[in-house]
Amino acid sequence: MDTLPPDLKVVDPTSALQQHLEEADTIVSVEEDEWMEIYLWSINSMIGDNVRFSDTKAGSVIVLAGAVLSMLYGGGFHRAFATRPLGSWTLVAVASLLTFLFLGGAVLCAAWSIRPRFSRNFQPGYVFWESILAHGSPKAFVRELNRRSRRELLDHLAVQIYIVSSVASTKFRWVGRAMVLCMCGAALGGVVLVLR
DSSP states (O other): OOOGGGGOOOOOHHHOOOHHHHHTEEEEEEOHHEEEEEEEHHHHHHHHHHHHHHHHHHHHHHHHHHHHHHHHHHHTTTOOOOOOOOGOOOOOHHHHHHHHHHHHHHHHHHHHHHHHOOOOOOOOOOSSHHHHHHSSSSSHHHHHHHHHHHHOOOHHHHHHHHHHHHHHHHHHHHHHHHHHHHHHHHHHHHHHHHOO
């Protein structure tokens, strides 16, 4: 006679692990409740704001580096290395060259972080505009949208959040590099101004 209630039956740990591994291979889905929807939209908004913030930082780096480059070029600092043979370069010439290289690198890194992502392989989806356009027509989009459950739409939002997070990570990596190069170039430019 079995003394345990039906809901407290002893489960073989090996079969439970096997069942868990089989379930792990299925598509992961978010919980369908109000809190999850609010959470996902809040995260989506926050990540979008961070992407815009990284573009603002990149624009600021381009402006600052461009201003210092213009000032140095207008002051003729490029002549310290551009008009002399390599053997006759002074410390000021090397520092001037490095300043131009750092600031030019900062502009390139910042511009690289702002560049659009040129992926053209979009699957039909329900959040990102290119995925929405991949449906082919407004009627096809509305038809497919009406076929989806709330949970499926939340899953699409969660996937979009992951993809935009990857874009934000790449943007901040390049903006960080641009900022370091800009600060090094600006500091070295200050040294060149003092030495000259």
